[in-house]
Amino acid sequence: MECNGCEFRPELYYDRDYQIWVRIEEHGLLAVGMTDISQTIAGKILHVRVRKPGTPRPAGKPVATIESGKWAGPVPNLFDCTIVAANHEVLDTPGLLNAQPYDAWIARVQPAAPPHEALSALLTGEAAWAGYRARCLRDDIRCKRI
Amino acid sequence: MEKWRVIDTGLRSAAQNIALNRALLEARQAEEIPSTLRFLRFTPSALLGYHQSAEQELNLDYCRAHGVEVQRRITGGGAIYFDETQIGWELYLHKRDVGTTDMQAIARRICHAAATAISVLGVDARFRPRNDIEVDGRKISGTGGAFDGNALLFQGTLLIDFDVEKMLRVLRIPAEKLSDKAIASARERVANLKELLGRQPDVALVKSYIVEAFESEFGVEFSDGDLTLSEHARYQGALREIETPDWVHLVTRPLSDMPILEAAQKFPGGLLRASVTFDTGTQTIRQVWFTGDIFVSPRRTVADLEAVLRDLPIGRLASRIEEFFARRPVDMLSLTPNDFLTVVRLALKQPLLAHNP
Numbered sequence: 001m002e003c004n005g006c007e008f009r010p011e012l013y014y015d016r017d018y019q020i021w022v023r024i025e026e027h028g029l030l031a032v033g034m035t036d037i038s039q040t041i042a043g044k045i046l047h048v049r050v051r052k053p054g055t056p057r058p059a060g061k062p063v064a065t066i067e068s069g070k071w072a073g074p075v076p077n078l079f080d081c082t083i084v085a086a087n088h089e090v091l092d093t094p095g096l097l098n099a100q101p102y103d104a105w106i107a108r109v110q111p112a113a114p115p116h117e118a119l120s121a122l123l124t125g126e127a128a129w130a131g132y133r134a135r136c137l138r139d140d141i142r143c144k145r146i
Numbered sequence: 147m148e149k150w151r152v153i154d155t156g157l158r159s160a161a162q163n164i165a166l167n168r169a170l171l172e173a174r175q176a177e178e179i180p181s182t183l184r185f186l187r188f189t190p191s192a193l194l195g196y197h198q199s200a201e202q203e204l205n206l207d208y209c210r211a212h213g214v215e216v217q218r219r220i221t222g223g224g225a226i227y228f229d230e231t232q233i234g235w236e237l238y239l240h241k242r243d244v245g246t247t248d249m250q251a252i253a254r255r256i257c258h259a260a261a262t263a264i265s266v267l268g269v270d271a272r273f274r275p276r277n278d279i280e281v282d283g284r285k286i287s288g289t290g291g292a293f294d295g296n297a298l299l300f301q302g303t304l305l306i307d308f309d310v311e312k313m314l315r316v317l318r319i320p321a322e323k324l325s326d327k328a329i330a331s332a333r334e335r336v337a338n339l340k341e342l343l344g345r346q347p348d349v350a351l352v353k354s355y356i357v358e359a360f361e362s363e364f365g366v367e368f369s370d371g372d373l374t375l376s377e378h379a380r381y382q383g384a385l386r387e388i389e390t391p392d393w394v395h396l397v398t399r400p401l402s403d404m405p406i407l408e409a410a411q412k413f414p415g416g417l418l419r420a421s422v423t424f425d426t427g428t429q430t431i432r433q434v435w436f437t438g439d440i441f442v443s444p445r446r447t448v449a450d451l452e453a454v455l456r457d458l459p460i461g462r463l464a465s466r467i468e469e470f471f472a473r474r475p476v477d478m479l480s481l482t483p484n485d486f487l488t489v490v491r492l493a494l495k496q497p498l499l500a501h502n503p
Contacts (some may be wrong), residue, residue, distance in 0.1 A: 041248065041249060042249060043250045046197075047196075047222070049381045049397060057480060061418075062187070065196065067195070067222040068222075068249065069157050069250050069277065070223040070224075070276070070290045071249045071291040071292065071293055072195070072197065072221055072290075072292050072293075074294060074395065076177050092427060092428055094428070095459070134160055139247050141247060
């Protein structure tokens with residue numbers, strides 16, 4: 001599925017600004033990554049930093065930071081969690097976030113609450129697709145993979 | 147007309163200035179303050195980009211011995227040396243102020259406005275992609291940005307006067323030997339207003355031009371203001387985190403992962419030397435300096451080539467050099483674009499030799 005060339009995956013969970021996606025993994029873990037919208041807005045990503053495994057991240061404290069074209073900023077976090085792992089492929093080749101935004105997960109986290117509860121504030125499926133499309137059209141975001 | 151605020155926080159330590167960056171960005175994000183232009187100055191400091199490592203970017207022994215404070219910015223970009231001879235300017239904006247979501251376009255727009263302000267002084271300042279403002283190929287203002295939610299901070303330096311030799315000693319740049327040649331070659335890459343104008347510029351006037359340029363670019367009017375109580379409170383909190391070794395060493399990478407590699411080769415067009423700062427982890431060229439006994443016209447071509455080779459994965463080296471020369475008329479006598487590629491590749495072979503003697 002796509003809008004303005006921005007790919008959307010209905011099985012993932014999203015924040016209301018469609019900056020990040022979250023995927024349910026085995027053993028109650030969640031994977032976090034950047035959406036096609038986010039990577040397009042950021043431009044070519046040169047650095048990614050993920051907090052050390054074991055670091056607790058309350059809602060609002062970023063799981064990771066990125067840098068593109070001299071802009072540094074957080075990859076936001078929406079629920080209370082602990083970092084379990086960073087994707088070392090992404091740390092070594094940050095451009096993967098631009099090339100394959102939905103395959104290049106950034107961090108795996110253990111939510112403090114059970115996954116379905118942690119994800120309750122996020123959007124998925126039809127509701128997420130409607131919001132995602134609205135965001136692309138409202139801000140005239142045209143995605144490109146660099 | 148919308149009113150924005152301008153403040154001048156004067157001469158401060160790097161930790162204080164960076165804590166103010168955090169405080170004002172947070173306050174802008176919380177909608178506690180209007181969009182703001184801040185002028186600032188630094189006591190002698192070496193400032194790392196947010197994701198950089200002090201070991202890889204700085205000559206730490208020199209900084210320690212000469213009282214140069216080492217700090218980490220919250221903005222991206224490269225390490226810089228900052229002292230009383232420069233002024234800093236910063237914009238704290240809301241995303242709705244800039245009319246686009248494209249971060250590179252936002253940087254371009256702000257840099258164009260800053261370049262206009264500098265040009266009013268009588269020098270031909272222009273934005274050079276990758277966020278530097280230059281005069282005839284020489285950098286006069288380096289910039290970087292940070293975002294948090296809907297708030298943006300974009301900051302730049304402006305070289306009023308500048309101690310190039312001190313910069314060479316503080317920063318680990320691809321000119322390790324402090325020869326006269328290295329200093330001369332650094333002087334070809336950075337410019338300052340005093341040198342360009344042939345006199346000490348009036349800093350108050352420079353600031354007023356910067357204010358006017360941003361007023362005109364964004365269609366707003368600035369009025370003088372002071373830090374608010376909420377900014378003070380946020381500043382105190384930020385300073386407690388930032389004035390610590392943990393913050394300065396938030397990112398640490400070994401020096402050995404980012405060697406400076408050098409090679410020189412004699413071509414029919416002259417002797418060409420490349421010094422390459424190379425990130426072995428990501429296999430990325432961080433920076434290249436070309437020097438040598440060569441003729442290239444226009445002169446700025448070499449500086450422009452160095453700019454497009456910044457932060458470049460080595461796999462793209464050949465195509466980037468080819469595209470660069472395909473797009474512009476350059477007179478190099480018998481030197482060829484391929485010679486630049488050859489000498490960089492030669493430099494990049496150095497670690498392989500070191501690992502496999």
